Amino acid sequence: MELLEGEEELIHSEVDSIFQEFTPERENLIPVLQETQKRLKYLPKLAMQKIAEKIGIPEVDVYSVATFYNQFRLYPPGKNQIKVCMGTACHMMGGHIILESFERRLGIKEGETTPDREFSLERVACVGCCALAPVVVVNDKVEPKVSPIRVDGILLSYEIEKKLEEKEKDAEEEGKSQ
Amino acid sequence: MSVTRSEVAKAYEKLQTQAKKKVESLKEKPLVTVGTATCGRASGALEIFNLFQEEIKKNGLDVNVMEVGCMGHCYAEPLVTIYKPGFPSLCYGSVDEGKAQRLINDYLINDDPCFEFAMAALEPNDFFPTFADYPRGVYEYKIVMELCGLINPEDIDHYIAHDGYAALVKVLNMDPDDVIEEIKNSKLRGRGGAGFPTGIKWELCRKAPGSPKYVICNADEGDPGAFMDRALLESNPHQMLEGLIIAAYAVGASQGYIYVRAEYPLAVTRLQTALDQARSKGLLGDSILGSDFSFDVKIFQGSGAFVCGEETALIASIEGKPGIPSHRPPYPATQGLHGKPTLINNVKTLSYVPHIIRKGAEWFKSIGTPESPGTAVFALAGKVKNTGLAEVPMGTTIRDLIFYVGDGIRDEKKFKAVQIGGPSGGCLPESALDLPIDFDSLQEAGAMMGSGGLVVLDEDDCMVEIARFFLDFTQKESCGKCTFCRLGTKQMLEILTDITKGKGNPEDIDLLWELAEDVKAGSLCGLGKTAPNPVLTTIRYFRDEYEAHVNEGRCPALMCKDLIMYYIIPEKCSKLCDVCIGSCPTEAIYTRPDMLKAIDQEKCVKCNSCLVACPPQYKAVIKISPPRPVEEGEMKQDE
Amino acid sequence: MSKEVKIIIDGKEIKAREGEKLLWVALDNGIYIPHLCAKRDAEKPDASCRLCFVEVEGMPNPVTSCTLPVKDGMVVRTRTPRVDRLVSTAFELLLSNHRLGCGKCPKNRSCELQTIAKERGLKLKLTRLRPLERDLPVDDSPQGFIYDPSRCVLCGQCVWVCHNKVGVGAIGFVRRGIERKMATFGEVPLAESRCTQCGECVEVCPVGALTKKEEDEKQAESA
Structure with missing residues (x-):
């Protein structure tokens, strides 16, 4: 994946500042990767290489860890992250149907991001809200008892939000130019 | 030493006097508590909490509002409790904005406790049941x-x-060996799944040579369908923490870890708060309560790998490696984190510890069964009416748990099976309903206590699909190290997938059974060794369902998508209604020339929306398995 | 030196050092036990290939011999119905994920899978299981050798030498579960990684996953 303009500098400065908080030792590898992803939204190759160098381990060891755990993402996510719970209760209450509905509606498969980078779709093992199954987590908000019809509603609310934001932005810019 | 001992007790007394004063003063005024654990939040508890705060401020009321954790009544979230001097403390379930407004106007401002919304009272009284x-x-x-x-x-x-922390005070005045003796004597068994005696594990770790020693709380609750550890951490984090400190004192550890899933952000935050507060009160850190015992705890956030529930994988993960299990022995109790003796206990196990220390081993043994004393915490989910958390004495039957605690099956459906223990557990049929719940009985029946997930299945649930679902989970979560788990579970999944698609062969069922036995016997770690349980139990108890799929291409529960079709019975459909058309996401439903509706099977994605949407007075949409052409009028005689 | 003990393997009395792993004791005494992942010098056994099962008197279930320290008086049997069943399933599982076709493989006649098949009378084809072959691209970027991941059995010999003998650390296991494979950082071709192309990994590969280019060419000519 190509880095965006200024991203390289950002990666350097963020990783450097993360190592102000963590000592460069193997035990801190996972916390460091978590913090890196928190700040950069994903784990760019450059960041992993830099972390390997700081801790003094082969870069492939960092890659092994990054590709082992579900939490880590090697590609930038969408602005809104949709996580469909695939725990037992959610599955029995139709979680897979909900996942399919999102896939159909967004035109992407699980694990992918829409071309405009607005939405990304993932499955999660269980968010521990089994009593409210089927559950979808959008960003950090838990949506309980989702039905295929509510999928449209959920997406719509984020699309409307985006339009409103754009309008506001336009208005602001207009205001500025005046 | 004797000086330190009394110092410890004195230090605690001071803390407790202050704490009691603070908590009692809360109830001098009316107090509103809102359950804001994750399950409550998902139902809008934070909005209700904010509403109470705003309205109380707006109306100038002298009322305290407080966030609390989860009582376990997830089906009734958001849950609000109101304490008002002169009234019984009442719990209100499913509180929405309307109910909240009524409670504020009628109860907080006036004196009508709105009994019509109340679920139960907290203490016995003359007005309302508890x-x-x-x-x-x-x-x-x-x-x-x-x-x-x-x-x-x-x-x-x-x-x-x-x-709280009184047990720690007691322990600091005891010899560590006596603490272990007490736990051993209580016969407490690890609540993480297998039920290993906790006291023996502590003793092994205490006696193991090497230092420093570590204690780890395993809060990597990964079973899909289990959420009791999350609830405990979000609702009472100090209980587990006290248990962890006691464990550290008993085995002689100076550093502890809490390994908690990063997917539980609220639990992580509340744990962090708990650690900070414990440190500031001198209950954690250097010379705890002025004694010569020092111990501190770090939170380690698990990055989402079910296999990290396995002790050796969890340790690898803390060491900064992929969570890949290694061969045992050596057991972590002798050679664990960084090769040092390491005690790993589950959240629930540690949470029992303060109670056992305070009330004694004999008290603990008086609850539950002789071989599995104490209680079990279950996450009731699936097709049961009252979903949520329930804590019952070990030895309670599955029937009592489902039909009394859980209030039976939803929508008047028929009970079919109960899945206990998640991906490592099994599906038990109706004939097992009177089985007492304890570690050994469940294991004998082919299931497992696991971490306590209990999913109730009804007549609409396909047992082959359930087995496929769990295997799909374990297969995805397999670390991939050992042959049986990496490839064996994949082979089994392929067979099961074929069966649910109607592509199975008659010999597949036996092959599946053989493979399941081999994966169980040959895998390296607990994940692989238990992964076949859902398959083995479903074949054992529901072989006829497997056979219907394989021999007739029929899914008896009408669940396997490839083996069913949706059909609108023309005789039941109404010309005046077109709700189904609006509900269909793929425009598969059309209006026939006679104005009745029908489904274009080519376009149908079998999402079930039309069946849900069809008004109850018509009930015209049905599922048919196996899919076949239906003659007009054929379905007339049904019902 | 630890003390000398006597154990019995398949009725034969054998002298060994206490604590030594049973697998090596057996192999050193000419008793064959199938194995792929075991590394004699490794600190901890991998125990991942699940082929070296034996039965030991007094133990309820078959155990992996690579993890079992010998004790005085131990009575071991390398062939029992239970052992044979586990080994044959593990072997067929590995084959189901391995590109078959020995005739075209440069490792033909020196492959460990062939040895196991011969020793244990197992077939080099699938009898019960479905093929789970992975269609992964072959990496022929290094000068002298080729990496064909579809033939890899994930024994970890190459990863171990690269990290522990050579000290380069160019390759490792990446991903998880069925996706697990040996690869470089970012899964780039070996020549683009920090691999020094020392070829040690090729020496230890028991199957045809890492092979010398010259062998490969020879095989192509003869085939």
Whole structure:
């Protein structure tokens, strides 16, 4: 994946500042990767290489860890992250149907991001809200008892939000130019 | 030493006096508590909490509002409790904005407690029944969940006021060997799944040479369908923490870890708060309560790998490696984190510890069964009416748990099976309903206590699909190291997938059984060794369902998508209604020339929306398995 | 030196050092036990290939011999119905994920899978299981050798030498579960990684996953 303009500098400065908080030792590898992803939204190759160098381990060891755990993402996510719970209760209450509905509606498969980078779709093992199954987590908000019809509603609310934001932005810019 | 001992007790007394004063002063005024654990939040508890705060401010009321954890009544979230001097403390379930407004106007401003919304009272009174007066209350026995939903999990004083950390004080005045003796004597068994005696594990770790020693709380609750550890951590984090400190004292550890899933952000935050507050009160850190015992705890966030519930994988993960299990022995108790003796206990196991120390091993053994004393915490989910957490004495039958505590099956459906223990557990049929729940009985039946997920399945659930679902999970979560788990579970999944698609062969069922046995016997770690359980139990108890799929291409539960079709019975459909058309996401439903509706099978994605949407007076949409052409009028005689 | 003990393997009395792993004791005494992942010098056994099962008197279930320290008086049997069943399933599982076709493989006649098949009378084809072959691209970027991941059995010999003998650390196991494979950082071709192309990994590969280019060419000519 190509880095965006200024991203390289950002990666350097963020990783450097993360190592102000963590000592460069193997035990801190996972916390460091978590913090890196928190700040950069994903784990760019450059960041992993830099972390390997700081801790003094082969870069492939960092890659092994990054590709082992579900939490880590090697590609930038969408602005809104949709996580469909695939725990037992959610599955029995139709979680897979909900996942399919999102896939159909967004035109992407699980694990992918829409071309405009607005939405990304993932499955999660269980968010521990089994009593409210089927559950979808959008960003950090838990949506309980989702039905295929509510999928449209959920997406719509984020699309409307985006339009409103754009309008506001336009208005602001207009205001500025005046 | 004797000086230090009394110093410890004195230091605690001071803390507790302050804490009690603070907590009692809360109830001098009316107090509103809102359950804001993750399950409550998902139902809008934070909005209700904010509403109470705003309205109370707007109306100038002298009322306290407080966030609490989860009482376990997930089906009734958001849950609000109101304490008002002169009235019984009442719990209100499913509180929405309307009910909240009524409670504010009628109860807080005026004096009408809105009995019509109330679920139960917290203590016996002359006006309203308590939780103990319901069937659920008769079976429940709360130990680790006792304070959940009643105290503020973000304020250590609430825990201390309820004798929190008193067990630690007692322990600091004891010899570590005596502490271990007490736990051994209580016959407490690890609640993480397999039920290994906790005291023996502690003793092994204490006796193992090497230093420093570590204690780890395993809060990597990854079973899909289990959420009791999350609830405990979000509702009463100090209870587990006290247990962890006691464990550290007993085995001689100076550093502890809490390995908690990063997917539980609220639990992580509340744990962090708990650690900070414990440190500031001198209950954690250097020379705890002025004694010569020092111990501190770090939170380690698990990055989402079910296999990290396996002790050796969890350790690898803390060491900064992929969570890949290694061969045992050596066991972590002798060679664990960084090769040092390491004690790993589950959240629930540690949460029992303070109670056992305070009330004694004999008290603990008086609850439950002789071989599995104490209680079990179950996450009831699936097709049961009252979903949520329930704590019952070990030995309670599955029937009592489902039909009394859980209030039976939803929508008047027929019970088919219960899945206990998640991906490592099994599906038990109706004939197993009278089985007492304890470690050994479940294991004998082919299931497992696991971490306590209990999913109720009804006539609409396909047992082959359930087995496929769990195997799909374990297969995805397999670390991929050993041959049996990496490839064996994949082979089994391929066979099961074929069967659910109607492509199975008659010999597949036996092959599946053989493979399941080999994966169980040959895998390296617990994940692989238990992964076949759902398959083995479903074949054992529901072989006829497998055979229907393989031999007839029929899914008896009408669940496997490739083996069913949706059909609108023309005789039941109404010309005046077109709700189904609007509900269909793929425009598969059309209006026939006679104005009745029909489904274009080519376009149908079998999402079930039309069946849900069809008004109850018509019930015209049905599922048919195996799919076949239907003659007009054929379905007339049905019902 | 630890003390000398006597154990019995398949009725034969054998002298060994206490604590030594049974697999090596057996192999050193001419008793064959199938194995792929075991590394004699490794600190901890991998125990991942699940082929070296034996039965030991007094133990309820078959155990992996690579993890079992010998004790005085131990009575071991390398062939029992239970052992044979586990080994044959593990072997067929590995084959189901391995590109078959020995005739075209440069490792033909020196492959460990062939040895196991011969020793244990197992077939080099699938009898019960479905093929789970992975269609992964072959990496022929290094000068002298080729990496064909579809033939890899994930024994970890190459990863171990690269990290522990050579000290380069160019390759490792990446991903998880069925996706697990040996690869470089970012899964780039070996020549683009920090691999020094020392070829040690090729020496230890028991199957045809890492092979010398010259062998490969020879095989192509003869085939």
